[in-house]
Amino acid sequence: MAKIVIDGREVEARSDVNLLQACLEAGEDLPYFCWHPELGSVGACRQCAVKQYANAEDTRGRIVMACMTPVTEGAIISVEDPEAKEFRGEVVEWLMTNHPHDCPVCEEGGECHLQDMTVMTGHRERRYRFDKRTHNNQDLGPFVKHEMNRCIACYRCVRFYRDYAGGQDLGVFASHNNVYFGRHESGTLESPFSGNLIEVCPTGVFTDKPFSKMYSRKWDMRGAPSVCSNCATGCNTIINERAGKVRRTLNRYNDEVNRYFLCDRGRFGHGWVNAPTRLRSAGYVINGDMTPVPAQAALDHFGKIAASGRLVGIGSPRASLESNYALRKLVGAGNFSTGMAEPEHSLVKLAVSLLAAGPARIATMHEMEQADGALILGEDVSATSPRMSLALRQIKRTAFNKAADQARVPHWMDASVRTLGQDTISPLFVVSPTVTDLDGFAQDAIRAMPEDAARLGFAIAHRIDASAPDVAGLSEAEAASASRIAEGLLAAEKPLLVSGLQYASAALLQATANIASALAARGKTPLISFVLPEANSMGLALMGGLSLDEIAAQTADATLIVLENDLSRRLDGAQFEALVGSAASLVVLDHSVTPTAIRSQVTFPSAAYSETDGTLVSAEGRAQRFLQVVYPDAPLQAGWRWIADMAQAAGLSHVQPWARLDDLIAEIAATMPVFARIPEAAPAADYELEGTPLRSQTHRVSGRTAIRANISVRDIPPPSSPDTPLHSTMEGSYSTDMPGTLIPFYQVPGWNSEQSLNRFQQEIGGKMRGGDCGVRLIDAAGGSGTFSSGIPEAFRARAGQVMLLPEARVFGTDEMSMMAQPIADRAAPAVVRVGGTVAEGARVRLSLGGEIFTVDAVSDPSLPEGVATCPPHMVSRSWSVPEWVSLEITAPAERVGTESAV
């Protein structure tokens, strides 16, 4: 820390930051544009000018850019100095020479950093009287809208897109005041992180296209803290609602998890909650059609069914802990399935047990960013956990920072650090059967089939610690790779190991765990992470239960209750029929229409994550609470409330209704030790700040009555729920000291954009003032770990058969996000990639789960002969694990003259 003086006020400032950060942390209103808390300083916009004095005797001082000037002990600066203020006002006036002043029709209006900064500098009068330059806009695809005339050329977009996220197709063109930020031509932005441009852009150049179609001003929307359910990473989000519809998803800062950025699946994958595929009433399925019935009738019907026999329950890794627990309680632990089929069920359990028993700490994403040596073993993280891959991308920064330290350049001087680091090699090793997005800057990107990747992993462990079992029969190249990676990991101070379930290989998980144990045996403190398939995979593994394969033996003549789970994605046609067909009746509780729901006798509509509250456990073992932003119309309610109602209807007294979510959470914590800490994931519904409950509306929300005037002009009381600590009112409390888990939106006086986040943090980029987000349920056991010797045989191609591997995709292979239109629009059609060469336009014919599919084929020279990939769930609904298949390539068919008719 250093003492600095700002306008005569002595403040403590961190000595490893710049004066802009110091001023902001000291509560000063110092405007800026090009600086971004995660992207650092480049000195482009010149907006944060302050006066700096050489010493106490210096009365003249000189103008410096605060973002480019390090904090030094005793520094004397003035923000209020007239010359500095004049200059800052002039900078905004310059920026405004070409800005169109179209705030009333701009989606950014009301949460625009440029508006805030303009007001802050006091620039009001427009003296520029000449024509403005204009630009053509581009169609950037289904996610991001482009309005270049608003651009103030802060360069944040390209710095995020290219430097931070590794994208190639957004750049800056032309020069002087004609600089243009876009693609070389119209087209969908390729980066799966493009949506962050919306928040990174300080004005309305890049805006949220799906949001634009159902637009509302920030101040008119209710907000709620949520947790992304589109993968197992557990990114924190804010969801916005107006008039009963979820409007958009924004990033919510969690210093250990997603920090400032989301992936596009997370940001644009929420639309299914508003989609026609939602179940909105209880129903009977008659002749394959869902027929709405009153909820009480459906419950009574259920009561009759349930009275006649056993209950079997299938839970879901995409449902909350609370709903899963309620079902488990209703049917009994012995009749409860995690909802996962083999091999996923066993693999998730294995992953959790390896994490809990091993010596390596589970890495947070923020820790991943800081690793100085990492191995990604047999997982395409860029597709299975995109946000994690963005964190892994930052590993190169570790190497850059070392170069910067040598040149005594502070880490926040972003462009300088990148200059110095540009020739350094990132200590990252990628081993994967297919090309991954992280290969580009890895020290080594090794192509290996899952078995061979696992063998390499075992060999690395042995080379790190000889007591780990060795692998016989490695090729010379493999042995050399193993030694090189072992050396790289041993040289690291913070080695990181990442694997996952993409290739359904227990050996990959065990090999990764062996490396962790070997590193621990050598005195290292490794970090580890396993990518899991779904938002609550970890929670279900911790809760325990039977696999779908096991429960199938118990469903005969039972009443089968399926909670928020589409079994047709997990079981092939025959398995599905066997399980469902053997049950006396099928009762489905879900928020969307699925093939499983269509097979049920009775369905109950459950509330989506945006309409209820609950807990998910991320792959990191972090229990996190999502809060409702929508107050759904009856009969929609949380899964666990339905289950309590079903128990009542069936006269099953062992399940009594829970009045509030907190009662259920308390019961789970009390009865299941592994969940003992989940009450800490977020404050309870009775939380008050400074003696007042929290509000989820801004203090200037408008049109409360007008918006439903077409229905009734009567004022209606605000909706409420006993489950959430946020209240749908303008009058509750809201402050920068509120817990990070309860923040419904970011706003402080003078700062209406998401940049106001700075004020909610203890220090910029650090912890939230109101405390951490979520609670870790499991972590490393410590000690030295044990070694597995389950080394697989090397991969061998088979004559006449092809090994079909799942090709994970950011867009297309995930269940719920594909029910959101923007994601469906963004998803590329399914193709089978075939090792070796296939003719252009060729198709493949293959049999999966007893069905025959014909799919377009493309050749993938990075795959060996005899291997192909196929996106899971996109061709065969259920297929997702590697399988030997017969694959027949058909030559491109002759075009038949049918086009003339068009």
Place this chain on the structure above:
Amino acid sequence: MTGLNPEKQPLLALVDRETPLDPAGYDRKGGWRGLRRALGMSPAEIITEVTESKLRGRGGAGFSTGMKWSFVPKESSKERLKYIVANGDEMEPGTFKDRMLVEGNPLQLIEGMIISAYAIQARHGIIFLRGEYHLGLERLQQAVIQAREAGFLGENILGSGFDFDLHVHPSAGRYICGEETALITALEGRRANPRAKPPFPQIGGLWGAPTVVNNIETFSNIPHILANGTEWYLGLSACADGGTKLYGVSGRAKRPGVFELPLGTSLGVILNECAGGMQDGYKLRAFLPGGASTAFLGAEHADIIMDYPTPEKAGSRLGTGLAILLDDKTSPIGMIRNLEHFFAQESCGWCTPCRDGLPWVERLLIAIEEGRGTQEDIDRLHDAARLIGPMGRTFCAHAPGAIAPLASGLKMFAEDFQRMVSKPASGTAESGAAGQAA
């Protein structure tokens, strides 16, 4: 050039604009002597000698060359990757001296670069040449090939054990490439935006490696310093700093051109003796002493000593040493508008005051020149000069350079400006030429 004395005018003496010397011819005329001597010295000795010779950078900033080199990390070229770069992006309006050197005696530049590379222990050199210098490019490329064939480039140069090779890189255009960090960035294949310091190029330059960028004229001095020694070099000069300087004038002089003269020669000598004085019927009204980005000096300074400190004391800079003359029959507002058009167009677009401030300045000047200006417009120009001009307000020196002729011109030609805004207004619409100039 025929008739020049190599003892007095070493830079131009061997310049042959028809057929430049080949390595053997260059050798016969006394070339390579500096290199031969340098390779027998230690790098540190060379840096000391160059520092003592008081050679200052000829690109415009005038920083001590020896001192610049001394900041480079001292590892040998085999231990650490380092680069030496010649800045031949001669795009300063009114400046055309480097062109003479690359077209007329490219081997002198190459020799200077080899010596400099040895001094800082760089393994690779790049000559960054203005894109429009087609003849210079051709001759440099040929000279590099010839020098390589003759053993002056490549491995183990002249048996010294020192390896060095050179590449010629024609610029894709843009004035900002003359700014050394933007030049480096352009060489990396990126947008030619200047970079923040630190790191200084000597520590982290091209591709992050230690890099020295010197002007072509600067490098061309090096062989002579090494061949003839510090004392001789200091003796060439008419002032405290060492050497000769390529001076020149453009504008309405009788014989505009470039001339090699002792550093510290007066403008009177340059204009009247070398350039033959003003054309008949024209009087000198003011001049920019060293290129477009230096401030105007009035005719009362017509005999000013063109060393480094004197023009600075008078409120301008030596710059490139090639003066642009304003005569009594040319509109100073038009001249300034023309200059600001250039600077506004050549802004790289990185920082706000330059990117958005200069185009506004240009439009104000157009409006005033066309008789559509107001008193407020003149006030706005003064504001711009005050707010953009001081160093540190903008990211690099481009905008302060652009402001130099404006700020000085506003004072010096205040009456001209006043006269233009006092005219009866010819119209009120502002969507004419001024509006469309972007």
